[in-house]
Amino acid sequence: MRTVRLRITMRDVEPRVIRVIDVPAAVTLAELHQLLQVALGWTDSHLHLFMADGVRYGVPDPDWEDDLRPRDEARVPFHELPARFEYLYDFGDSWEHEVEVVGAGGEGPGCVEGEGACPPEDCGGVPEYEHLLEVLADPSHGEYENLREWAGELLVFDREATDVLVRQTVGQVPESVRIVLDLLAGGVKLTPGGRLPRSVVRAVQERRPDWYPLDRPASVEEDLPPLAVLHDILRKVGLARLARGVLSRTRVAGDDVEVVRRLRRWFEPGGYEEMLATTAVAVLAASGPLAREDLLRRVVPLMGVGWGVDGRALTDEEHESSLSRMSAELRALDLLSGAWRTWEAGPFACTLLPRATMLALLFAGEPPW
Structure with missing residues (x-):
């Protein structure tokens, strides 16, 4: 696999946040977005854009005006961009990153080096992040205890863990x-x-x-x-x-x-089956083997609202039926393994569905059940 080495620098943030990663030379911008998210430490919870030579790339939105609507990032190979471009994440907090191609990468993808922890999501952008760091540096500050509990564990950069996440996000053939x-x-x-x-x-x-x-x-x-x-x-x-x-x-x-x-692509990106498969696989990867009934009790509430058919919301029983019907697909792709009555994450649970990789990490840290 031919790789390219990138240096990503977060602008206006101190201490500096820098990542040097090797990515497949053949990735699209949509795939690069996923790799930047895990390399930096973001959780892909907000909108994003790539910008190069005055052109914007992202997820097309029909509600945007024509002159603001970005080119579809899923259709743009990474190699079409210049050697230096911008990546914007979270239009509210406005985190700006400079991405630079520094040369050929190693034999495989991964995180080569880096420094600085990623700011917490939704912390308010650069000014509020500076305030957060000032508070955490002063145990006598009135906000210290609350903010330390909220952000303390997040403000750490682990190169080895990031390397694993980058490789998992690139994926492996089951x-x-x-x-x-x-x-x-x-x-x-x-x-x-x-x-x-x-x-x-x-x-x-x-x-x-x-x-x-x-x-x-x-x-x-x-x-x-x-x-x-x-x-x-x-x-x-x-x-x-x-x-x-x-x-x-x-x-x-x-x-x-x-x-x-x-x-x-077998699971339509952003579609119902992708969400259901991703959630189930992530729960199993984080919790370990579960009886089918126990898995369903955890997965169904996490699906949220908004999924429906013929103008009505799907019932819990329909979610359960859909997951049972998909079990052969999940096993076929090594996303699911174990006995038929006890389900467990397959050997490729964290290397085929990028969202499952991220969710499993979140669930392992703070399970929502």
Whole structure:
């Protein structure tokens, strides 16, 4: 994976906040936004913009006037920007960052070095942050105890933890996906019914025995529900292609960055299923294995309001039904593992869904249940 080294400096903040990170050269601006958030220590709770040579990039909003509406960051490769540009986060507090390309990166993504803690979210911008630091430096100040309890643990920069977060946010190809793609490398002739042959089914069962609850060899891909789902996923996201009855991996399946990008699109960004999957995976990553019923009791309240169908809000039972229906997809992508009655975070729970990575960190620090 070819990487590029970036130096990010937060403007007008003392003590200085600087991060030097290596990111994949092929990222889009939307993906870079996620990496900057975890590298700096923000929680992606507010709007943001990139600005370069007088052009604004961000998430398009139809309510903005045409001359203010930014270009869609999801469609802009990072390499189209100049070697120095701006990143603005939280239009209320107005945190400004200078991003500079300093050269080629190392063998993989990560946080190379840094200094200074990220200001707490919603602290009021630079002036109020200065006031916060003054109070925390004076134990005799009347606001000291309250502010120390609120912000004390946040004002720490941990390079090793940040390095892990950057790498997790870049993502990894789930092992289950790699297993199937490797089996398809030379092309596999499907059955007359269009399903994977028994040899492939049993090869996958050997690597993923928990995908078949019965203690006997599987015969068809439907015996392994996550495999049947993964077959569908790989074809729909363009990582596998069927031609003349033979299923084979596509050219882009050899590019890890593109594989992760396409798998992430399986859940519509910002959509209901992405939110449900992300919340469930984050809860499991933070809490450990849970019975299905216990997981649902924690996840449903966190979904909040606003999800509906035909003009009415979804019920708790509909949230539960949706999550149960999605379980095979989550297992197929190594986001979920363990026994069928006891759910636990899969080995790639924190490396495929960026929001799950951030939520798991927040939940581990202060669980909302």
